[in-house]
Amino acid sequence: MRLLLVEDDLILKDGLERSFTKLGYAVDVMADGESANQLLTYQEYDVIVLDLGLPKLNGFEVLKRLRGRGNNTPVLILTALEDIQNRVKGLDLGADDYLAKPFELAELEARVRALIRRGVSGGSAKISFGDLVFDTTSRQCMVNEVTLSLSAREAALLELLILKATKVVSKAKILEHLCSWDEEMSENAVEVNVSRLRKKLNVFDIEIRTIRGLGYLLAKLETTS
Amino acid sequence: MRLLLVEDDLILKDGLERSFTKLGYAVDVMADGESANQLLTYQEYDVIVLDLGLPKLNGFEVLKRLRGRGNNTPVLILTALEDIQNRVKGLDLGADDYLAKPFELAELEARVRALIRRGVSGGSAKISFGDLVFDTTSRQCMVNEVTLSLSAREAALLELLILKATKVVSKAKILEHLCSWDEEMSENAVEVNVSRLRKKLNVFDIEIRTIRGLGYLLAKLETTS
DNA sequence: GGTAAAGTGTAAAAATTCTGTACTGCTTAT
DNA sequence: ATAAGCAGTACAGAATTTTTACACTTTACC
Numbered sequence: 251m252r253l254l255l256v257e258d259d260l261i262l263k264d265g266l267e268r269s270f271t272k273l274g275y276a277v278d279v280m281a282d283g284e285s286a287n288q289l290l291t292y293q294e295y296d297v298i299v300l301d302l303g304l305p306k307l308n309g310f311e312v313l314k315r316l317r318g319r320g321n322n323t324p325v326l327i328l329t330a331l332e333d334i335q336n337r338v339k340g341l342d343l344g345a346d347d348y349l350a351k352p353f354e355l356a357e358l359e360a361r362v363r364a365l366i367r368r369g370v371s372g373g374s375a376k377i378s379f380g381d382l383v384f385d386t387t388s389r390q391c392m393v394n395e396v397t398l399s400l401s402a403r404e405a406a407l408l409e410l411l412i413l414k415a416t417k418v419v420s421k422a423k424i425l426e427h428l429c430s431w432d433e434e435m436s437e438n439a440v441e442v443n444v445s446r447l448r449k450k451l452n453v454f455d456i457e458i459r460t461i462r463g464l465g466y467l468l469a470k471l472e473t474t475s
Numbered sequence: 476m477r478l479l480l481v482e483d484d485l486i487l488k489d490g491l492e493r494s495f496t497k498l499g500y501a502v503d504v505m506a507d508g509e510s511a512n513q514l515l516t517y518q519e520y521d522v523i524v525l526d527l528g529l530p531k532l533n534g535f536e537v538l539k540r541l542r543g544r545g546n547n548t549p550v551l552i553l554t555a556l557e558d559i560q561n562r563v564k565g566l567d568l569g570a571d572d573y574l575a576k577p578f579e580l581a582e583l584e585a586r587v588r589a590l591i592r593r594g595v596s597g598g599s600a601k602i603s604f605g606d607l608v609f610d611t612t613s614r615q616c617m618v619n620e621v622t623l624s625l626s627a628r629e630a631a632l633l634e635l636l637i638l639k640a641t642k643v644v645s646k647a648k649i650l651e652h653l654c655s656w657d658e659e660m661s662e663n664a665v666e667v668n669v670s671r672l673r674k675k676l677n678v679f680d681i682e683i684r685t686i687r688g689l690g691y692l693l694a695k696l697e698t699t700s
Numbered sequence: 701g702g703t704a705a706a707g708t709g710t711a712a713a714a715a716t717t718c719t720g721t722a723c724t725g726c727t728t729a730t
Numbered sequence: 731a732t733a734a735g736c737a738g739t740a741c742a743g744a745a746t747t748t749t750t751a752c753a754c755t756t757t758a759c760c
Contacts, residue, residue, distance in 0.1 A: 272756090401707055418613045420581060438747095439709050445748055446708095461613055462717070462746065463497045463627055472622055497745095626718055663736095664720050670738060671719090687728070687735065 251296040251366055251406065252276045252427050256286040256312065257328065258304055266299070269355055270362075274389070274402035276430040283307025290316055295323055296427075297366050299358070300345075302329040313345060324365040328353075363387065379412045380456045380470050393454050403428065404447045407440075411458065411468040420465035476521040476591055476631065477501045477652050481511040481537065482553065483529055491524070494580055495587075499614075499627035501655040508532025515541055520548055521652070522590050524583070527554040549590040553578070588612065604637045605681045605695050618679050628653060629672045636683065636693040645690035 253275045257263045263279055270277045278295075280286040283304040290298075290312070298316075302309035313325055327348040347361050363386065377384050381393045389405040391398050400408060410427050411419060421437045428443075429435050444466060448458050457471045478500045482488045488504060495502045503520075505511040508529040515523075515537070523541075527534035538550055551572045572586050588611065602609050606618045614630040616623050625633060635652050636644060646662045653668075654660045669691055673683050680696045 403708070416613075423581060433709095435709070436711095438711080441747065442709070442749085445750095448748090459624070460747070461615075461624065463499070464614065467613055469622070628719065660720070663722085666736060667720070667738085670736090673737090685736070 251409065252294070252430070253278070253362070254286070254289070254293075254295045254298045255279045256281075256283070256298065256304065256309070257301045258282060259301070265355070266358070269359070271430075272402065273359065274406040276406075276426075276428055276433075278430045278432075281305075283309065283312045287312050287315055297362055298323055298325045299362065300325055300327050302327060326358075326361055326365055328358075377409070377412050379415050379468060380454070382412075382451075382454050382456055384408060384412060391451075391454070396453055398450055398453070400447070400450065403443055404450070407443050407447055408451075411466065415468045418461050418465045418467045423465065476634065477519070477655070478503070478587070479511070479514070479518075479520045479523045480504045481506075481508070481523065481529060481534070482526045483507060484526070490580070491583070494584070496655070497627075498584065499631045501631075501651075501653055501658075503655050506530075508534065508537045512537050512540055516544065522587055523548055523550045524587065525550055525552050527552060551583075551586055551590055553583075602634070602637050604640050604693060605679070607637075607676075607679050607681055609633060609637060616675075616679075621678060623675055623678070625672070625675065628668055629675070632668050632672055633676075636691065640693045643686050643690045643692045648690065 251274075253270055255263065255266055255270070255277055257266065257279070258281045263281065267277050267279050278289070278293075280289060284306040286300075286304075287307055300309045300312060304312070309327060309329075313327070316323070316325070324346045327345045329348060329350055346365055349358060349361060367386070377386065383392045384390075384405075385392070386405075386409060389400050389402070391400065391408070406428050407424065410424060421440045424440045425435055425437065428440075444458055451458065455471045457469060459467050459469045461467060476499075478495055480488065480491055480495070480502055482491065482504070483506045488506065492502050492504050503514070503518075505514060509531040511525075511529075512532055525534045525537060529537070534552060534554075538552070541548070541550070549572075551574060553574055553576060572590055574583055574586060602611060608617045609615075609630075610617070611630070611634055614625050614627070616625060616633070631653055632649065635649060646665045649665050650660060650662065653665070669683055676683065682694060682696045683691050684694045685691055
């Protein structure tokens with residue numbers, strides 16, 4: 251999942267970036283509203299964490315313009331102002347959630363997860379395909395008795411594939427979802443990760459099918475040729 | 476599917492040509508409006524990707540003249556100008572879609588596919604014939620439970636046959652659709668590809684019938700025996 | 701802190717798959 | 731009967747994907 255963090259506070263910025271990265275998100279960071287606004291005109295994200303008190307262009311404006319462009323990406327607003335009025339104002343503009351500083355990291359993570367889920371998988375922390383149940387919180391796959399743990403990358407990859415299940419996902423798309431801009435990765439890395447994931451997944455009744463030249467798609471295993 | 480790309484930017488040109496070729500399109504490239512215009516007087520395409528900022532004769536002119544000749548080939552306009560007026564102008568001239576630079580390759584591909592579909596099969600990503608459903612996006616065929624994957628060539632061939640279903644398609648026509656100019660191919664290649672496709676298709680209730688001396692046609696299987 | 705274990709990307713080698721050509725043998729039409 | 735058209739197979743070069751090996755980081759746990 252690709253996340254944009256718009257925050258000017260140095261410490262908070264680094265801390266959050268690090269945390270979300272560790273969780274398997276591809277995180278891009280912008281430190282001011284103008285850059286963020288510009289970036290958002292052409293780059294898509296799965297979720298945006300937006301501070302209100304920003305230099306150059308405040309969070310309200312960034313959000314307003316984003317929605318003005320018809321973009322419905324989930325936005326979670328961070329604010330030092332515990333002012334109720336501001337909260338309401340933010341929600342009116344189309345924020346999906348807000349969190350007042352100071353907050354606990356765990357809570358932010360939980361809410362971000364919730365936002366993403368709400369958008370893509372109908373509200374459940376678990377998404378499934380075939381006999382496979384994937385818990386996005388614990389990053390574990392299960393089928394009946396069998397449980398297996400996935401690394402952050404593997405989990406992110408599987409999550410994407412399940413969300414787009416039965417549709418072709420190009421390597422470029424995968425790359426885009428697994429990587430933020432500063433960390434660049436070759437398509438070979440995608441291939442390697444697919445390989446690793448497959449090795450773990452071959453226990454289940456699903457497979458990552460290769461569509462040569464196009465990408466990969468998750469499908470139910472068929473016992474045919 | 477045969478695609479004409481009219482683009483003068485070297486990098487973009489090469490990148491797009493490569494991408495669409497990989498996707499199974501037969502791609503021809505022209506770098507200026509005049510050549511493109513001339514080419515279009517006698518060569519048919521399934522879709523045209525047209526840059527507006529072209530040397531010699533701009534995209535508007537190319538499009539205008541094309542439509543002036545009564546040619547309805549779907550045209551997707553690329554433009555660096557994000558000017559709404561220009562967009563409207565383009566649409567008035569009969570462009571079928573437009574895409575502002577910078578754009579994502581994936582999006583361009585999706586729109587080109589959409590244009591082709593819109594033109595020939597009424598908007599679905601899937602086209603079907605008999606019990607066969609062919610997903611042009613993932614290059615997979617299905618009948619009930621059975622799924623089979625096709626290579627790029629096989630997919631392109633099947634797509635053409637389904638679109639012209641029950642009508643005879645000559646080898647020359649097939650050749651024209653599978654190949655761009657720089658890559659030439661013998662009719663034997665068509666025969667071989669038909670053979671390969673048949674081998675995969677014989678699971679289903681349709682067949683590629685040979686019309687000696689004329690070409691091939693897709694038809695429902697008859698239980699002759 | 702420090703040491704082992706796990707996670708990850710790169711590069712390169714190995715394995716697959718794709719695809720046109722050549723060629724053999726069967727069909728069909730005169 | 732004879733020639734042209736077509737089907738099917740085998741093959742080889744390319745292109746693409748899968749795997750493996752390895753170096754480097756990050757985490758986990760003393």
